[in-house]
Amino acid sequence: MEDQEILSKFHDPASRNVAFNQLVRKYQSKVYWHVRKMVVDHEDADDLVQDTFVKVWNHLENFRQDASLYTWIYRIATNECLSFLQSKRRKFFLPLNDVGAELAQKLEADEELAGDEVELKLQKAILRLPDKQRLVFNLRYYDEMPYEQMADVTGTSVGALKASYHHAAKKVEQYVNEHFS
Numbered sequence: 001m002e003d004q005e006i007l008s009k010f011h012d013p014a015s016r017n018v019a020f021n022q023l024v025r026k027y028q029s030k031v032y033w034h035v036r037k038m039v040v041d042h043e044d045a046d047d048l049v050q051d052t053f054v055k056v057w058n059h060l061e062n063f064r065q066d067a068s069l070y071t072w073i074y075r076i077a078t079n080e081c082l083s084f085l086q087s088k089r090r091k092f093f094l095p096l097n098d099v100g101a102e103l104a105q106k107l108e109a110d111e112e113l114a115g116d117e118v119e120l121k122l123q124k125a126i127l128r129l130p131d132k133q134r135l136v137f138n139l140r141y142y143d144e145m146p147y148e149q150m151a152d153v154t155g156t157s158v159g160a161l162k163a164s165y166h167h168a169a170k171k172v173e174q175y176v177n178e179h180f181s
Contacts, residue, residue, distance in 0.1 A: 003068065020060070
């Protein structure tokens with residue numbers, strides 16, 4: 001179902017719930033994996049996806065369509081992730097490296113990655129990146145999102161995103177070469 005059709009149904013009180021269910025079915029998996037790459041833990045990802053769709057429900061009526069619906073939902077999910085990671089650091093007084101180490105431990109216990117040594121090494125390297133660089137790396141590398149769409153999701157210029165991705169890729173490459181060669 002097309003986004004425009006979902007939005008039209010959502011604006012009709014008689015079909016609002018049906019439209020929202022269609023929207024969730026359409027985007028839930030993509031949003032889940034986007035969030036999961038940032039926070040690693042399945043339970044945390046589930047909670048953040050639910051929080052994301054609660055915000056979508058609460059604000060969809062005022063969605064101005066400046067960007068695509070997909071981009072708007074991704075932006076909400078991205079902000080939820082960054083806020084979650086920031087609050088986790090504050091709550092436990094953890095420096096960036098310790099959060100990365102904690103997430104790396106969760107990665108090793110993740111059954112989805114069991115036996116995939118290359119992906120596990122890549123994920124450990126990605127977790128060493130600052131949150132925003134990790135976000136840019138994930139959006140570009142895994143989601144193959146164009147820089148223009150990433151700019152809409154992150155509120156960052158295309159040039160800054162290209163530089164951030166370049167620095168992130170170099171850091172990932174350096175980490176993999178130093179730790180897994």
